[in-house]
Amino acid sequence: MLQIEHLTVSIEGKVILRDFSLSIKKGEIACLMGPNGIGKSTICKVLMGDPHYKVEAGSIFYKGEDLVSLDVVERSHKGIYLVSQNPISIEGVTNAEMLRAALESKTGEKSNFFEFNKKAKAICEKLDIPLEFIHRGVNEGMSGGEKKKNELLHLYLLEPDLILLDELDSGLDIDSLKTLSESLSQYKTKEKSILIITHHISILEYLHPDTVHILKNGRIINSGDYNLAKKIEADGFSAYEVCEEETYE
Amino acid sequence: MNKLLMDGEKKTLDEGIDVVEVKGENILYLIHHQVETLKIYMEENATLTVYDFCLGGKNRQIEVFQNGHSKIAYIHSFKATKNYHFTYLVNLRGNENVNNICIRGISNSEATLNIEGNVVEGGKNNELNEDIKVLTVGGSASVSPILNVSALETLANHTTAISNIREDVLFYFLSKGIDSKQAIELIENSYLYGMFKNTEFFNMIK
Numbered sequence: 134m135l136q137i138e139h140l141t142v143s144i145e146g147k148v149i150l151r152d153f154s155l156s157i158k159k160g161e162i163a164c165l166m167g168p169n170g171i172g173k174s175t176i177c178k179v180l181m182g183d184p185h186y187k188v189e190a191g192s193i194f195y196k197g198e199d200l201v202s203l204d205v206v207e208r209s210h211k212g213i214y215l216v217s218q219n220p221i222s223i224e225g226v227t228n229a230e231m232l233r234a235a236l237e238s239k240t241g242e243k244s245n246f247f248e249f250n251k252k253a254k255a256i257c258e259k260l261d262i263p264l265e266f267i268h269r270g271v272n273e274g275m276s277g278g279e280k281k282k283n284e285l286l287h288l289y290l291l292e293p294d295l296i297l298l299d300e301l302d303s304g305l306d307i308d309s310l311k312t313l314s315e316s317l318s319q320y321k322t323k324e325k326s327i328l329i330i331t332h333h334i335s336i337l338e339y340l341h342p343d344t345v346h347i348l349k350n351g352r353i354i355n356s357g358d359y360n361l362a363k364k365i366e367a368d369g370f371s372a373y374e375v376c377e378e379e380t381y382e
Numbered sequence: 383m384n385k386l387l388m389d390g391e392k393k394t395l396d397e398g399i400d401v402v403e404v405k406g407e408n409i410l411y412l413i414h415h416q417v418e419t420l421k422i423y424m425e426e427n428a429t430l431t432v433y434d435f436c437l438g439g440k441n442r443q444i445e446v447f448q449n450g451h452s453k454i455a456y457i458h459s460f461k462a463t464k465n466y467h468f469t470y471l472v473n474l475r476g477n478e479n480v481n482n483i484c485i486r487g488i489s490n491s492e493a494t495l496n497i498e499g500n501v502v503e504g505g506k507n508n509e510l511n512e513d514i515k516v517l518t519v520g521g522s523a524s525v526s527p528i529l530n531v532s533a534l535e536t537l538a539n540h541t542t543a544i545s546n547i548r549e550d551v552l553f554y555f556l557s558k559g560i561d562s563k564q565a566i567e568l569i570e571n572s573y574l575y576g577m578f579k580n581t582e583f584f585n586m587i588k
Contacts, residue, residue: 181557182556182557183553184553204556205553205556205557206556206559206560206561206562208557209556209557209558209559210559214557215557220554221550221551221554223551223554223569223572224572224576225486225571225572225573225575225576225577225579226568226569226571226572226576227579230568231555231558231560231568232558234555234560234564234565234568235558235559235560238559238560238561238564239559268579268580270576271554287558291558291559
């Protein structure tokens with residue numbers, strides 16, 4: 134599904150990723166680990182097409198298509214979805230308004246008000262999200278856990294194929310993390326892939342990754358399965374000579 | 383002087399009215415061009431919510447007089463397609479008055495907002511809250527808050543944010559698959575209509 138090869142990325146002239154390669158198969162759950170400040174979040178932003186990041190070299194192919202040539206909207210329409218570490222709040226725009234605009238943009242058709250509400254209501258019930266979320270401002274007045282639940286409501290409605298979880302576990306209590314992980318597991322099929330960015334193992338206990346990669350100096354230095362994550366939990370990142378660096382996330 | 387007496391009413395202000403006297407619980411709607419100057423006199427224990435929507439309309443000067451145990455929420459949104467001046471003067475006398483003013487606006491030209499709160503000596507436990515956000519889209523905005531507080535135990539807050547469309551908000555919408563034209567429309571509408579959602583006024587102005 135995703136093939137990143139020899140990617141070098143910079144921001145404001147500073148190189149964040151160097152010769153970074155990563156492959157994610159259809160249906161795979163991949164995990165990228167490393168301490169804070171090492172460039173993990175950069176991967177998500179680059180894949181989503183954040184214009185602040187400049188691809189200096191290398192390639193990204195998604196479903197066989199050159200991703201670098203696509204803008205943010207096109208990437209979203211192709212099925213890439215980012216759950217940010219701190220989803221922003223937008224006063225005065227409701228979830229319903231935003232999601233209907235997103236669906237209309239994606240399909241090119243006017244969304245049916247009643248069908249949208251019916252589908253959104255069913256998703257809220259499935260995810261145990263209060264129905265009033267649909268007509269609340271985007272992440273407005275929500276706690277950290279509620280914001281991430283809200284992002285999953287968006288995800289279920291927009292039906293992406295590649296989900297980028299940028300530290301989903303950040304700021305969540307264990308119950309919220311478990312609930313959100315279960316919701317993601319329910320969504321995940323053999324057609325969908327997930328990239329988990331984290332520095333904790335707790336989320337991996339619920340979303341069992343097929344592959345685990347450790348990032349250092351902007352490139353992957355070690356790869357393995359879930360056991361690698363358990364080793365990191367036991368030994369720490371320092372055992373792999375990975376330490377926090379002064380760089381952009 | 384054309385006066386309107388309100389006593390437990392919900393009303394759209396008629397053109398030509400320049401004084402409102404308020405008793406009981408009330409809601410007042412102001413739309414577009416109807417008002418240039420308006421004085422609002424609050425009786426003791428009166429409450430008033432004003433919804434004020436101005437799309438490229440005339441300049442406004444609103445003056446509010448509260449004389450004790452009264453509460454007013456003034457909710458104003460505007461779009462300044464030409465130069466727009468809005469002045470809001472508050473006079474709080476006596477005890478336990480609350481005045482909350484919340485303004486959201488878009489400036490395509492030049493918007494000037496003068497907000498002046500006077501809490502007169504002798505009273506106590508008065509509250510004045512000013513919350514202003516202006517989105518500049520090809521225009522500019524300036525907000526001049528003045529708080530003259532001479533009474534004990536007064537709580538006065540002022541917040542202003544003037545900004546262009548935020549890059550992170552735009553990126554968020556784009557990442558959901560919404561094109562930039564639609565995204566900007568959503569952002570602008572949030573300033574113009576966001577405060578009125580789930581109110582009767584929303585349908586009136588839409």
